[in-house]
Amino acid sequence: EAGVAQSPRYKIIEKRQSVAFWCNPISGxxxxxxxxxxxGQGPKLLIQFQNNGVVDDxxxxxxxxxxxxxxxxxSTLKIQPAKLEDSAVYLCASSLGLNTEAFFGQGTRLTVV
Amino acid sequence: xxxxxxxxxxxxxQEGENLxxxxxxxxxxxSLQWYRQEPGEGPVxxxxxxxxxxxxxxxxxxxxxxxxRKDSSLHxxxxxxxxxxxxxxxxESGNTGKLIFGQGTTLQVKP
Numbered sequence: 001e002a003g004v005a006q007s008p009r010y011k012i013i014e015k016r017q018s019v020a021f022w023c024n025p026i027s028g029x030x031x032x033x034x035x036x037x038x039x040g041q042g043p044k045l046l047i048q049f050q051n052n053g054v055v056d057d058x059x060x061x062x063x064x065x066x067x068x069x070x071x072x073x074x075s076t077l078k079i080q081p082a083k084l085e086d087s088a089v090y091l092c093a094s095s096l097g098l099n100t101e102a103f104f105g106q107g108t109r110l111t112v113v
Numbered sequence: 114x115x116x117x118x119x120x121x122x123x124x125x126x127q128e129g130e131n132l133x134x135x136x137x138x139x140x141x142x143x144s145l146q147w148y149r150q151e152p153g154e155g156p157v158x159x160x161x162x163x164x165x166x167x168x169x170x171x172x173x174x175x176x177x178x179x180x181x182r183k184d185s186s187l188h189x190x191x192x193x194x195x196x197x198x199x200x201x202x203x204x205e206s207g208n209t210g211k212l213i214f215g216q217g218t219t220l221q222v223k224p
Contacts, residue, residue: 004155031210042117042201042214043156056211091155098210104155 002026004105006092012111018080021108025073025094031055033102034067034077035091043091049075050098082112115140117204119215126192127223134187134200134218142204145178145185146212150199192222 005024013019025032030051035043046065048055052072060067064083069075079086089107117138126132136145144163148156160169162178162185169176173196175188185202199219203212 033210040216042119042203042216043212044214045211048209048211055209093155095210099208100210101158101161102210102212104157106153106155 004092004094004103006090006105006108008108009106010109010111012113013082015084015112016081018078019082019110020076020078021090021092021110023075023077023092023094023105025075025092026103029094029096029103030072031095031098031100031102032069032075033093033095034075035093035104037089037091037107039088046077055098079110082110084112086110087112115142115204115206115213117202117213117215119200119202119218121218122216123219123221125221125223128193129191130222132189132192132220134202134220135184136186136202136215137184138204139183140204140206141182142213143182143207144205145182146203146205147176147185147187148201148203150201150217156201189220192220194222194224196220197222 032049034046037043046060047057047067049069067077091107093102093104095102146161147159150156165180165182167178173190199217201217202215
């Protein structure tokens with residue numbers, strides 16, 4: 001069974017530029033999560049989708065971050081404009097439902113210079 | 114705000130030694146999960162504990178959930194170099210699937 005696919009694996013941008021990350025969850029998984037993991041810290045939930053609806057985006061910095069899952073499958077996370085403190089690994093995870101095991105992708109490592 | 118404090122943050126031991134990692138909070142969680150993360154990879158689930166006082170064993174790893182469901186521990190017996198990695202605890206609040214992670218414990222096991 002294919003796992004959670006994320007791209008790109010690495011991205012380096014200058015501050016104030018924009019960037020987008022893509023996630024393809026495991027087939028049939030209704031719940032999709034985006035986490036931010038800053039070096040030396042545990043992952044922090046940014047946004048949680050159930051199909052194409054948002055369940056929780058309370059920790060998403062909405063002035064610069066946006067995410068969508070229009071057809072309830074793939075998802076994109078965008079940052080515009082990026083700040084130095086956005087340098088982190090962005091992890092996508094998916095699960096069958098709200099109360100089931102989440103499987104993580106390999107993440108996208110973003111460096112903002 | 115719910116927080117999970119892990120200790121120690123770093124641990125470097127010799128092969129064959131035992132170790133315990135702690136995960137503490139002032140909040141009650143409906144379940145607590147332990148993950149292991151290797152460099153360049155996403156976290157991989159090791160175990161989920163749900164009931165207060167629950168103990169689960171996974172080969173040389175023993176996981177315990179506190180009676181009040183606020184804390185947990187991970188004990189590794191006779192550590193091996195293959196156990197090297199970042200260990201993360203994560204608490205689930207309610208039944209939303211939302212996980213609150215601790216800051217992680219970096220374990221290095223030297224041969």
